[in-house]
Amino acid sequence: MGTQGEHNTLEKTFGSVTSSVMNKANCPLIVVPEKAVVRKIKTIAYATDFTEADPFFIWQFGKLLRPFNAIMHIVHIEKSPPEKRPLKMEDMKEFFKDNPSGIRVSFNSIAAKSVETELKKFGETWEIDLMVMTKPNRGFFERLFHKSMTKRMAFNTTVPLLILKAEQ
Numbered sequence: 001m002g003t004q005g006e007h008n009t010l011e012k013t014f015g016s017v018t019s020s021v022m023n024k025a026n027c028p029l030i031v032v033p034e035k036a037v038v039r040k041i042k043t044i045a046y047a048t049d050f051t052e053a054d055p056f057f058i059w060q061f062g063k064l065l066r067p068f069n070a071i072m073h074i075v076h077i078e079k080s081p082p083e084k085r086p087l088k089m090e091d092m093k094e095f096f097k098d099n100p101s102g103i104r105v106s107f108n109s110i111a112a113k114s115v116e117t118e119l120k121k122f123g124e125t126w127e128i129d130l131m132v133m134t135k136p137n138r139g140f141f142e143r144l145f146h147k148s149m150t151k152r153m154a155f156n157t158t159v160p161l162l163i164l165k166a167e168q
Contacts, residue, residue: 031154031161038160039129041065044072046132047119047153048092050085055095057134057164062103070129071104075122077115116152123159132162 032038044065048054062072074092089109096105112118123131135150154161 025163026165028165029163031157031163033157033159033161036158036160041068041129042070043126043128044070044130044132045119045123045126045128046072046074048074048076049134050076050087050089050092051134052086053134054087055092057132058092058096058105061132061162061164062105065103071106073106073108073122073126073128075108075110075119077118077122078109078111079113079115116156119153120157123157128159130160130162131157132164134164 044061046054046058046061048058058072058074065072074089074096076089089107093107108122110118110122119131122128131153133150133153150161150163154163
């Protein structure tokens with residue numbers, strides 16, 4: 001699905017076709033920014049918030065990537081103060097230490113004030129070809145009061161963004 005970014009206050013408040021599809025789709029969704037340069041997938045960033053589903057998604061996605069000989073950077077941006085999470089980077093490293101997916105994986109923890117800014121900077125630094133994020137399945141009222149990082153990245157990324165729907 002293509003996106004041109006948020007254009008006005010109305011779209012920022014109520015969303016767009018892309019954000020509506022992001023909320024309703026029960027399947028993976030690729031959002032391609034208008035000015036994205038689509039290249040062979042060699043470098044992927046999987047932005048994790050350390051949900052319990054992340055190791056499964058990474059493992060599944062890794063199986064798909066095996067033929068591309070790609071490298072996956074698992075990246076977590078930690079705002080201060082750190083939040084309690086079900087998993088930690090050490091748990092991810094332990095899960096992937098024997099490389100069950102057969103792909104090259106690197107682990108990156110970064111402390112920063114802005115998750116969105118840091119993910120964009122990470123993507124530019126490592127020349128990411130595809131960003132991957134999970135989107136929790138939030139209810140109507142939860143969506144009204146939650147500022148979705150996935151939605152913000154979908155409208156502000158310069159590389160294709162794969163959104164995987166996580167169950168809650």
